[in-house]
Amino acid sequence: MKAICWEGINKVSTERVPDPTILNPRDAIVRVFLSSVCGSDLHLLGGYIPAMRSGDIIGHEFMGEIVEVGPEVKNLKKGDRVVVCSVLACGGCEYCDREEYSLCDNSNAEPEWTEKAYGYPVAGIFGYSHALGGYAGSHAEYTRVPFADNVCFKVPDGVSNESALFTSDAFPTGYMAADFAGIEPGDTVVVWGCGGVGLMAMHSAWLLGAGRVIAIDQYPYRLEQARLRANAEVLNFKEVDVLEALKQMTGGRGPDRCIDCVGMEANSTGIEKVYDYAKQYARLQSDRPSVLRQAIMACRKGGTVSIIGVYGGLIDKFPMGPAMNKGLTFRMGQQFGQRYIPKLLDIVARGEVDPAYLLTHKLPLDKGQEGYMMFKEKANNNMRSVFAPAG
């Protein structure tokens, strides 16, 4: 079959590789209909996630059809149309029991990496480096899905492939960000980043009772989506002083809930930008945390900072004093997809939110490099490139 493989920094290539087979009793094989790029992949492309090996098949947000199941798969059968959660979960450990699926004890096939780096191993994720299990990703004609009963969700009739796709990763991630923000009725919620994840966080903030949603980015076409689709007030951080603007907009009080949907590759301006790039380049910090710093500074006293943009390692100049003295609450994590996907599929089926608009460019697997570069450069008003192996 064809698959998109990571080759090195900013380089992917479409290769012929063997078809996947059932390796464990709970495995299923999914024929991939749609597989999306994600902001998380940019961290792989940028070389910020160690433990990538050239030849690794990438891609983690996908949907398709079951073509084969292992002997211990109970709830799925050949022909089922499913969306597949990006995060693998065994269903039997303490963390799965708590519905903290991305903390699953057992789904990472190469637990030694994160056990050393983080103290304890974290869950496996499709196509997201050997630190997160080394699993072959979904930008391929077929993908093996371990623990299939816990990772595949049947798509309700009447929900299109395009609408179901983003309930794999972008929507549950954005929803968890809003959920973790602890929104109370009428709260002012600020979302940094108007990519797929940020936009889904805005829709979710409304669903969870926000009174006001403010979106921050630098790309006018993305801010436009936030305004039109997610009913947000928008700020361009290249044009305004974000901290000052947020203060003005909230009567000097500050926003209640601040959500970071940007993560370790945040762009910034001025001296902070030079400083963070230089440090990241010199490997003195692995992540560029300008959004996180800004969110902490912007947040009202006693408010919440919810971090769903991904960080991998160390950050520098973390404003601990402001966080501590303002009594902020922090929540963060890789998405607990399995907790939210059934509910989100219902929301999509009822037409309350239709994430299909994130799909701006549908491409064949052969256009892997082109699809990724367009997404990375935010060219052609690209929100998400989505590969459709069968056309």
Next chain:
Amino acid sequence: MANAFKTFGPPHSNQSARQGQTKSFTNVGTSGRVLSVLGGAALAYYGWGRKQSPLGKSLATAGGYLVLRGTTGFCPFNEVLHVDTAHPETQGFEVTSSVTILKPREEVYQFWRQLENLPRFMQYLEDVRRTGPRRSHWVAKVPKNIIYKEKLTTIEWEAEITHEEENSLIAWRSLPGSEVENSGEVRFTDAPANRGTVVQATISYRPPAGAAGQLAARLLNPAFKELVKQDVRRFKRLLEAGEIPTIIGQPSGRKDENY
């Protein structure tokens, strides 16, 4: 790897043949040999699978060395150090690893007590068969040669359960005179707040005595620690998830590897 074999060739190689007739060709005692093969294989397996990392590389190298030492009865370091360890040895070392499993204590205990289950999660065990109420026959698979590791050789020994407390403890020991000297003890206790069962496994080995033996023990200890830890984790995964996750055999763009 190949270098280790070239540099430290066994006695029939030219290099060692020059060293005269007074020296025995076998300077490693029996249990040292077997432990070397077993430990070396484990070490090499562990290291080989991770040969991308520096730790993996050094483990694979150390493992290759120990396999060589075990299968040939010849220790290049002994040769260099002029140490003969083919005498009864005294000191042992042990590795302890614990894990919490979200299953009732009875279930966890019974699974382990059914010794036939051990090869399902212990990576180097091929087969365990009960031969009496307390006795069992153990078979381990180890590669003859680290480079052609598909050529497996087996080592067998007898063990007996020395102590047992229903749902709390199992201890076993290899019988005197068996090829491999080792023992183990596993404790099962309730985790606090109904969070399942804490399993604490202690595995003991007897390395060969002498300077090289101690060196081997020091080399081995971290690798065995890792191996025991991995096996205990595999036990947890088998019980909680019903299987042990793997990526071996999946597709990738690398033509020379099967994951």
